[in-house]
Amino acid sequence: MPTDGPGASPDEPPGEPPDELADLRARLSAVEAHEARLAEELRARPPRHRVRSAFAVLLVLLACLLTPLGAVAVWAKSEVSDTDRYVATMAPLARDPAIRAAVTDRVTDEIVKQLPVDSLLDDVAPDDRPVLGALLGSIGQALGDGIAGFVHTQVQRVVDSDAFATVWTDANREAHAAIGRMLTGQGGGAVELKGNTVVLDLAPLIARVKTALVDNGLSIASKIPEIHTSYTLVQSDAVPKVRTGLRLLDVAGFWVPVLAVACATGGVLLAVRRRRAVVTAALGMAAGALLLGIGLSVFRAVYLDALPAGVDQAAAHAVYDTLVRYLRSAVRVVVALGLLVALGAWISGSGRRAGTVRGMWRAGLGAVRRVAERAGLRLGPVGRFVHRWKAWLGWAAVAGAALAFVLWDRPTALVTLCLALGLVGALAVLELLDEPGRSTRAGVQGAAGGG
Template sequence: MADPTGSTEVEELRRRLALLEERQAPPRRHRVRSAFAVLLVLLAAVLTPLSVVAAWTRAEVGDTDRYVATMAPLAEDPAIRAAVTDRVTAEVMKYLPVDTLLEQVAPADRPLLDKALGALGSTLTNGLTGFVHGQVEKVVDSDAFATVWVTVNRNAHAAVDRLLTGEGGGAVEVQGDTVTLDLAPLIDQVKSRLVAQGLGVASKIPEVHTDYVLVQSDAIPKARTAFRLLDLAGFWLPVLTVLIAAGGVLLAGRRRRALVTAALLVAGGAALLGLGLAVGRAFYLDRLPAGVSQGAAAAVFDALVHYLRTTVRAVVALGVLVALGAWLTGAGRWAGTVRRLWAAGFGAVRTTAARAGLRLGPVGRFVHRYKAWLGWTGVAAAALVLVFWSYPTGMVVFWTGFALLGGLAVLELLDERPGERPGEAAAP
């Protein structure tokens, strides 16, 4: 005969097992929330490169000082100086052929000079070209060139804007796929120097507007519309990206894990943009016309994207730090091990200090009581530094994180736990 008691116990166990499985199974609405969380996090990662480019475009277009700071170092670049010297020399020589020197010779001596020019014309032309090149080189190597370069770029800080809109005029012209800079002020200084060196005929050179190519690419017309949209979204797109990432984290069931994932994906998106800049640089230089200086073109490209690369590094560093912080405060086994080692290390330091006669007293009790609040205050302060820093670089992010870590270390060092006797650290 079957035991009714045993049958009842089996049924009860089955009922409890089914109830436990039902509790462990995620409800449908949780699965929907998780799906939306994943979608938002991925969208934030995709929008990150666009947000960085939009912020860079807005800053380069709207901030004159920033644009000048971007372009000013090019005045010291050897490749830029050499390219400008060659360009100005060629333009000046158009108005200084050897025949113009006859005007400086007495009429009685001109037949003899004409005969000499027939045999030495090319030599004299080369000599005159070398002389002009040397004078131009002295102007370019002087402080006057740096002043002219900064002045021209300050007056023409709308170069990127004209690159985006296609509008010309002023010291910067955009024609089709080329952005050029007018070097007329520099040629005026060269003319004055040539006259001062005894070449009086240089005073008759008319006002010359010559163009120095800043950027040349057949992709400019195609990218103009996209960059105009990014320029308009320069402020709101980064804000929207942050809000989307935050929404994805808040919707997730495991928010800490979602925060780690979102931070790493955002950092990865910025890193992909940095990789794209490196590939784009090589592609751009390979497709330059034969007459364009590779060194000068590379210097201009690097200057224009300098702050873009800086922003990329800052976003990558911030993403890694946020992910690391979220992971270390989680419940994982390795994270717990790191926290225990951290606490044990500072506990040993407190023990050594107490044996040496150092007493924390009320300070240690206050820190222990409000340690969490003090720690989050430090995190908030670090976040405010990054928010209100005009253009944070990767090093700014790193040192801000380092300062926050130092503050947390001080809190851990001053934390005197209840029951911890002087000279004996409590177990973490």
């Protein structure tokens, strides 16, 4: 009978060398054995791995819980200890139309109450006082309305001028020292805690309005005594509880976010699958910050609904949004940073989809490099240097982006995204400059040809 060749076996496919077939079978058996071993390890994980995993999960959960508290602690600490930060927080309120209208009405009411209208009779002869008194009585309402309108106009001019912004800034700067007393429950200062209300003393503004009234012909305004009226910044039954919480967070200060990062790092180091732990911790901390942002919005609605009927809702909106705007900015930064870290850890993993993304990245940059080479670009020693130290250069770029984020003064979500894009650009440049060299490339091509 004819055969396919010497030593051929009917069980072997025709044209397939016996050595290569045996090698393929050996590799397949090795892969199957490796998969079986991994499955067995997953089913019977050693106790020490279980303990490590339990501690890793506990630390990651603790980091997620500490993240919103850390954001609030940093906000409270910066508002209490940094005068410029507090003044910068409150400064926009001086330009807010709702605040200006509310302050104008409040100051007008207080000045009209204190105007000594009866003193108009002091300079009149005694015999004419009864006649003039009767005349004033008959036109009392119209006179009162006219004086109130005139005072309101003068107050509005002062409030709409640059003088109001100056008074507002100076008052808040002088009041910053009283924030500590507010947190401890002590009184005094331009900012005081009266029961469940935080108020700002408007005496400096009233003094300027008194001067303007006298300069514009209302001489009786000079007889107005010193008025210490107050403008309500915050009013809620929860102020005592919030004060206690803020006092604790102020004492904790920046150690709370440091502890959160330390817990996340410890959880990642203890985890068996560290890359997955990085993704989980980053997403969990971002979720914790997001819950804080949602809580701020919910508390805003509850707080405004609980205000008394006479409180200006528009002004209360402006005050609340201004006080927490830096805290909301911190929430956005943590959410953006968590998503970016999770995305970076996932892309650098061994998953099939992550590998596909990396393959598309390399293929696109490789096409750009080939076009540049055809155009005459030769990297030479630079390309060989980048090829040799590419991993270290990549980690240096990551460390540089992280250092820039840490040293940036009050980073925002936009700054975080810009730093991330800068890091991606640096990694793309490294990929484009990666040139193995002529000898290495020739060796690779020869090996491929021999294969």
